Each structure stands twice: as structure tokens, then as C-alpha cells.
Amino acid sequence: MWPLHSWLPDAHTAAPTVGSVLLAGVLLKMGTYGLVRIVLPMTPGAAHTYAPYLAAFAVVGIIYGSLACLALARTGAKGDLKRLIAYSSVGHMGFVLLGIATLTPTGVNGALFANIAHGLITGLLFFLVGALKDRSGTTDLDQLAGTSGAALYGRAPRLGGLLAFGAVASLGLPGLAGFWGEMLAMFGAFDPADGLSRPAYLTYMALAGLGTLLTAAYMLIVVRRVCMGDHPIEPRIGTEPERPALADVHGHEFAAWSPLVALTVLAGLWPAALLGLTDPAVQQLLAGGNR
Template identity: 60%
Template structure:
């Protein structure tokens, strides 16, 4: 297993080398081959993983890298990181496959593919790193590729402004996060995440843990993004190319919530306990704010990609609420919701990108109505994904939100029950508004008559799902259904690891 974890980083790096050794016209195929190979290698982890000890870090690689600063090349996975790792390799492979047809056969196309592979290295590394400095290195690697994808290959006049806003927000958050890591090291003498998880705060005073959580929490809050540090996200999503939006929503946001769980709750528990209610409060404000922002986008002049971006603020709010409860059921729900959001919102951005390719816009009213008549399968997929995102029982979006609500009903000992009950009630209102705006989107796009009185369509024709879209989108729809009908596929992995991380029994 240790060799596999190294290969997950080596293969995309080898793909980068192959890109510049081969003719530019082959770049898209080389990138797709590397992405698919990484995904297949990650699947091999499943039969090798010891599910009876999902709470342990398995397949560890631990080599000294830079002794002067105590940096070690330390990798491993447990029941918390494995689902997120598989989500990352799946979405990366699908994005690289999807981009083959649209990638230009020149140096620009080669650079585009190289950025996707570099992005995959950073994302995979973040979820397998077991050294705080190594975690920081991989966490930072993703910034420049995503910045370049938005700045150079994004759409709209505001793409450069959106890219600049993205990099400035995330760099500031990363600087604060690094300061938090240094505070932890100063008091414990180690960056080893395995050792820090075992200590579970021992060796650090309550004040030190609170300072460390505040610093690293601000860094993760920007990446999540947590209201009110979310303002870079709608601009970035609106401007980013399709695969950039898919990876940004599907994986990069999860790096923030993963950090809250792994480092915040697991390594500085007293700091997490001190700021738990504030974390849940900001999360719930994000739920309501995101829902009403989406309601505004559902009106005339609204943009589908911007609406999906604001919906992510709301969905990540449920993740933060689950984490804030500091209970097994709440954190289990947060991890489940993170994976579900990656599948569902990744598919939503693929769908929005399909509209952009077909009609040259994602303006909800310009796209027109009657999608059931104009492109039946496309319309059915829009409805399916919208229902999953609003939390329809039987689909993946339901369980994470339910677990977060149940966790808020009985938060960890020492947290204010009345306060969390209020948060639970407000989050419930957000769920209702979320269902409302997704139903408005479905009515706006899919329902109504496409043809006028003369029998001719009143809107631009829409091509139905293409073979490329079926290949790259169907896995996400299938997994959304599977996770909704069989949530244990994720929860049986996560729960033992969450129990061990929190050091509690409920």
C-alpha cells in the first residue's frame, strides 16, 4: 500500500514530464491516461485497506526530507482520508477525460493539461500527507494551477479580477495556517500528524490550543469557504473553465473541511471546543445566506454557475455545523456531506459547462425553458442532480445534512445545547429555502412548452447528452445514487476513524 501512495504522486508527475517530451497534439491524451491510471491505482487501495482498523493510518511512508526544518516525507491513509482521496482521483480523471476534446493541440493545450496534473498532485498530497509542513506544501501547490486556470482559460471580462481575488484570499489564509502550525510545533516539538493525533492536545495549554485553532481555522475557513470569507468563490466559479469549477467545488473546498477535522478537532481539541459554537454559527449563517443568494440568482438575470457557487456556501455550512458539534454523528455527517457535495456539485458544474458549450451562456433566462422537449436526457439529468443537491431522501445529499442536524440536537459535552438547538432550527429553514430555489431552477429550465403557437421552438436547439458526457458524467450520477441508497459505503470507513480522532464515545 505504501508503494501505491507514492505512485499516486509519481504518476501525474511522470505525466507532466511526458507532456513536454511528446508532441503538443498528444497532450490531452497523455493527461487523460495519467488521470485514469491514478484513479485505477487508488481503487487498488480498497482491497488492501484493513477495514477492521480503519482508525489507523495505513500504508505509511516516513522518510526524512529536510532535516534542518524537521520536514519528513510522511504519507498514509485512514478511514477519514480514503473517501476524500478516491473522490479526488475520480474527479481528476473525469476532468482530464472531459478536457481531451476541448484541449487545443498546441502549447496552450499542453500548458492547460500540465496545470490539471499539477493540481492533482497537490490535491492528492493534501489528503495523504502526515506531516504538517508536508501538508502545507501540498496545500499550497494547488493555488497557482487554479489561479492560472481562471486567469488564462477562464471566461468573462472579470476573470483576471476573480483569479487575483482567489489567490489573495487563499494566500492570506495559508499564511495564517502556517503560523498555527508553527505554534503547535513550538509547544510539542513535532510536525508529525500521527504523533499529534495521539497526543490529542497534550503538551499544549488551553490558550495555546485556542490560538492554534484560531490561526489554522482562519486558513481552512477561507478554503472551505466559510461566510463571510466566501466572497472569492462566486467570482472564481463564474469565471473558471468547466473542469476548473468541477475541481474547485469537488475537491479544493474539501481541503478546508478536512483540515478542520484532521487538525482542528483532532490535534487542538480544546481550541476546537472553545470556538465550536462560533464555527457552527458562521456555518449556519452561510446556509441561510447561500440559500437566499441562490433565490436571487434564480430570478431574471441570474447565472447558473453563480447559483451553484452560492449553493456550495450553503452546503459547506452544513459541513461546518456537523464539525462544530464535535460528536461522532456530526463529524460523520460532515465527512459524508463533503463527499456527497463533491459528487453532486461536480456534476452540476459539468451540466453548467455543457450549457456553456451548447448555447454560449449560463444565464438562466437565456438558456430558455422546455428542456424536457429539447433534450430529454439532459433535462432528466438536470432534475436528478437538483433533487440530489436539495437533499431528497435516497440520494447522497440527504444523509450529510440529516447527520449534521441530529448532531446539533445533542452536541458534545460542555457545548451549549440551547445555542445548538437554535442553530439546528435556523439550518432547517435554510433547507426549506434550498429546496425552493432548486425547484425554481428545475421549473425555469426543464418545464414549460418549448414550442410556440406556430409549432416552432421559441428557444435555441439543445443537443442531448453526447458520448463524452455520458462517459464522464454517468459515474457521478451513479455514485450519487449509490451513496444515497447505501450510505454505509462511506460511513463504515469514516466512523471508526472519527471515533478515534475525537476520543469520545458518541
């Protein structure tokens, strides 16, 4: 949560691939689980009092994370791809916090859905960035675009395709898991719990919607630069220099990543499978509200 997020990009950048996957897929969820499982049922009055402030922090985190990612993605910024994904986590977890702060079954269900979707998608992205670093020796976006990105689709089509899949899943493409959590969180903000200021939450919803557009912008920039490469500043004369070989997805990588891809598609196409598990508990948690 902004402004208590500053450790996260540094931790992800310094951590090995497995550490980043565990941090994004499991450990980041402990805070939001605590809010849902402990704060809401044990201190409902305090939750109601502080919910608008939490929602404001959530929206700031969404916009802040997206703008940081846009700054890292631009040409010449020497942005680190792993750090960019870490900042995207700040934005995605903002949607989780926004859903919880609505204090509605719709919003809390969306927060739980977004929690799981974030773990699947961001975990996959960190796996892919780790594999790209193993092959190219760097996660610097400028170097990737210049040395390996321009031919990633052609030289390692499965790796490039998986990276593009993870990017569009992260930006919330309908039909994939990332869409439903963010949408339900914004639906919850559209009609928050009784006693909460609806004009304020409508503002939060609009800002969160702007965050989704910014997310689409930086993720598509990453796909263009890393998978397709940058346009050369000056026209090249003569033949292109031969680029070093780049291994495509190995068998053990395919075995590890396939479940994440499958679950991302399954949750996106059949959200009722997950919502059917969370909704009864959420209804009981919020005292069976009508929303």
C-alpha cells in the first residue's frame, strides 16, 4: 500500500527469480488477507471509519504505480523490467485494497479474486523475466530492446508469446483472470456500503479506471520494446549484424509455467468457479448484506 510500498521494488530487483515469485504470489497476500479475515469481522466500526482513507491510499497507489511503470518503460530511461513489474504490483494491489475498502460483498469478492489473479499473472511474469535474464544476461529494457527484443518473436516465439500473454493478462484483458478482480473492485466502489460517501467512491472508481488505461499503456510499451524491439534512431546501412542465439522455452520451464497460464485462462473464462468459493464466506463475513 502506498506510501508503505517503498521496500517492494528494491526487494524484487535484488531477489532471485524464485524469491520474486514467492513474494508476489504468496507473501504479498498476507496483508490483504489480514484485512479481510481479521480487521473486517473483529473491528467493523473502525473498518467503516477508515475505509474512505484506505480507498484513497489505494487509488493513489494505482496511479502512482502506473506512472512509475510508464517512466521505467520509456526509451532511454534504463528501466529494469523486473523493477517495472514490481511497481505494477503496487498498482494491482491497490485494486485489492480498493475492493476491501468498499465494505461490500461485490468489492471484497473482487479483492479476493484480484489477489489470486495477481499471484498467477505476476508470478508468471517474474518467471519469464528470470528466464529472459538467464538467456540475455540483463533485465535492462534498453539493452533488451537493442540486443534481444527486436527478434524475440522470431528467435524465441514461445517465450515471446508467453511474455505477451502475461502482459495482456496483467493489463486486465477480458477473458483472463486479471479482468474480473479489477472490474468487481470498481463495481463495489460504484455502490459502496451504507454510510460511505458515494461521490468520493465514484471519484475513486474513475481514478481506478484511469489506472487501468495507464496499465494498458505501459504493458503494451513493454511488449513492443521487448518482443518487437525499438525502431532504430538512424537507418541502418548494409546487413543486420548477426544476433546471438536465444534459447526458447525449455521442457522444465513449460511444465512449471503451464499451470499458471491454464489457471489464468480458466479463472478468466469461468470466474464463477472462484466466486462460488469466496462469496458465501464474504456474505457471512459482512453479516449477509444485501449488496
